Amino acid sequence: EVQLVQSGAEVKKPGESLKISCQGSGYTFTRYWIAWVRQMPGKGLEWMGIIYPADGDTTYSPSFQGLVTISADKSINTAHLQWSSLKASDTAMYYCARFLGTDRHMDVWGKGTTVTVSS
Amino acid sequence: DIQMTQSPSSLSASVGDRVTITCRASENVNNYLNWYQQRPGKAPKLLIYAASSLQSGVPSRFSGSGSGTDFTLTISDLQPEDFAIFYCHQTHTTPYTFGQGTKLEIK
Numbered sequence: 001e002v003q004l005v006q007s008g009a010e011v012k013k014p015g016e017s018l019k020i021s022c023q024g025s026g027y028t029f030t031r032y033w034i035a036w037v038r039q040m041p042g043k044g045l046e047w048m049g050i051i052y053p054a055d056g057d058t059t060y061s062p063s064f065q066g067l068v069t070i071s072a073d074k075s076i077n078t079a080h081l082q083w084s085s086l087k088a089s090d091t092a093m094y095y096c097a098r099f100l101g102t103d104r105h106m107d108v109w110g111k112g113t114t115v116t117v118s119s
Numbered sequence: 120d121i122q123m124t125q126s127p128s129s130l131s132a133s134v135g136d137r138v139t140i141t142c143r144a145s146e147n148v149n150n151y152l153n154w155y156q157q158r159p160g161k162a163p164k165l166l167i168y169a170a171s172s173l174q175s176g177v178p179s180r181f182s183g184s185g186s187g188t189d190f191t192l193t194i195s196d197l198q199p200e201d202f203a204i205f206y207c208h209q210t211h212t213t214p215y216t217f218g219q220g221t222k223l224e225i226k
Contacts, residue, residue, distance in 0.1 A: 035215075037163075045155075045163065045206055045217045061214035062120075095162055104210035105153040105168035112162055 022096030
């Protein structure tokens, strides 16, 4: 079964750093892109960026460029999303999803990681 | 960025009804348009990709159409489990932008 397993919920203070993860299984991890999507409380979906684990090729949405870092460790079939200094406005649910480059769609999603940033 | 506008933002319907949700792109996205369903507290689920291709395992009462800038998602014979929020998503040009969502509620 193709799965993306995301790391658990996080509660952090403003200014702290954070790295969340998304581990793929049931398929060849390096053959598919991984996308990250944000959903702030009660709001819609926002596309953050995408990475190709085979070579680390990454594209960010301008809205998130410089605010987060997307990376991947193909040796452990895992993609990461990280912040160096969290803000309260980073409070959201973060989803990773497998992105098929052929028809360009996200066919398998992780369950999401809730990030709460509060003093 | 390409702006995606869905209409309506919300609608009420009954079990057995047929509903249509539209999505308009601010510029041509060819057929790089996907539809997702999100139930409360759950991750989004792919319904339709490439404007009209039904994702494996998705019931045939879901269908998509359109090309260019105007797209529709149609759900025929609504079932109780269909009530959710639906999003269109263009993947023609980065950043790949979503519509604002359409909330489908039970009448």
